[in-house]
Amino acid sequence: MDKVKIGILGLGRIGKIHLGNLAGKIEGAEVVAVVNPSEEGQDFARKFNVPFVSSDANVIFDNEDLDAVLICSPNDTHADYVTRAAQSKKAVFCEKPLDLSLSKVKEIIEVTQKHNVPLMVAFNQRFDINFSKIKSLVKNGKVGDLRTIKITSRDPAPPPIGYIKSSGGLFLDMTIHDFDMARHIADSEVIEVFAKGSNLVDPAIGEAGDIDTGYVVLSFENGATALIENSRQAAYGYDQRLEVFGSKGMAQANNNFKDTHLLFDEKGVHGSRPLDFFMDRYIDSYLHEMNAFIQALTQGTEPPVNGIDGLKATAIAIAANKSMEENRPVKMTEILDV
Template sequence: MIKLGILGIGRIGKIHLENICTRIPGATLIAAMNPSEEGRKFAEKFNVPLVTSNAAEVIQHPEIDAVLICTPTNAHADYVVQLAKAGKAIFCEKPLDLSLEKVLSTLEVIKAVGVPLMLAFNQRMDPNFQEIKQCIVEGKIGKLHTIHIISRDPAPPPIAYIESSGGLFMDMTIHDFDMANYLVADEVEEVYAKGVNLIDPEIGKAGDIDTGYVLLTFKNQVTVLIESSRKAVYGYDQRLEVFGTKGMMKAENPLKTTNQFIDHTGVHLSQNLNFFIDRYAASYLLEVTAFIEALQQKKPMPIAGNDGLKAMLLAIAANKSMHEKRVVKMSELLQ
């Protein structure tokens, strides 16, 4: 039985907390921290033994094996370092930090101490995307040629969030950068990106874009096209298509129901799911389950700190490409 703690009981923290307490038999949650009373009351509903506003009580708890970090981004790296020095295994929501320098220094601490670290790029765990990955590995699609990833939110976040998010490529498209790395399993050679404001001029005033396009060229000549948008009027839009010498495979959007209404105007399907909490409910459960199983079986983490670094570097390259209006070679970074 893996004994867990959790830091942060907001929107994502609540999902993980409830899953651990009700759906993951190999783990038990013995401590939870949240600054506000609302989050602490949520943990108390699940009879978590220690509920506190003091992170140190969780970090230094002698019985805890591993801790989930679900706090705002600006606290991630500091908590990772503190937990690593306390000898705890770590599950951290993405990203480690918005500063490349701080991410690199944090990963150096992890390497020096040697504790397990898993980053929560939960979309890898989606059963639909997992099936596509398996078909690629088994050679059913043949030699990969192209991948097309579409990621559109139902509505933009508040401007206050935009201002502190790191930008569309770092905040939103970073999941798609990780997915591209995961599916292609090679190194990106070149990045070309464009970004515009088509949805809300206030997003532009906040220094960000709301619509982005990125073309990744891998060393094995596979190309990945990623489309990102902050607003789709029809709901959350997450689709994926891979094309190779033996065929094509795609993952479509799951809908709210499988019902169809048919009349003289045609066939009418149900709506898209509302947002990521609905769309990726299964993957949130599966990623924490994978973290627990890796600890139990003493195996490498399925999504390591270096995976997060690779996705972050692609976001940095995409921003550089967009602002400088040119192709950016990945060799230009970290020189």
């Protein structure tokens, strides 16, 4: 296809980013329809001269001219929207998670395969230029045989309690990105998960049935181990770091800072804080991610992050929850039979 005609379901923070990128920064794509329940989101779409703007999802699913659907709506709508998109023969780009239930995720994958439509899951951190470089170094053998992956992911502040209650929990909401990243870097499947969690940030998070601090060890088929550490709060900003260690050496990707100045004085060395928000830290990765989706459609190739990737990351998160609850390592064969 020469130009991909797209409909967007949901125009919250992420949907707005995708619309802005598609409307002004990505060739070969045209946003034809946007669906959002609020007038604010609809007005935002009209600023980009989107032809069809509505609160009715049928505007997208019944439009035979559309080639693809971006699903950026609330999590509990994803499964239904992916299914409807597949049934209407439209390629699908879906924000994570596909669903919080493994059985439902499997159903989603099956329906897209049945109708032969591409499905891409939005693990945007794969497309961060720093993390992509680490992946390239590992793939090209620059660190030798991979031994250890270390991932640190700490938010500057917790999300609202209302969000926490419907998020699926820390491992399914936040750490799932790190599970996907570890699996992506290792290029191997996880065979065992051991997780610990606690409430050290806000008692209200515990009262909502979640943790705010988590630690996970992943064991891979190729012998490598990943160590992941998460916190819902870091006083100094958004902390995102990745390190790989192998037989030939080590590679690191460190934080992005507000600027790169350093002040040296009698009290020490002082610099700026890391960026404060994930939308600042990963703004370019959203563009690279969407470019990859459009290129896959125009070139007729498999999307770089597919439904199986979404299934595997979700299964690891469920294994982590089980490990934490039962205080033991959990084999992935206990969770997933594929």
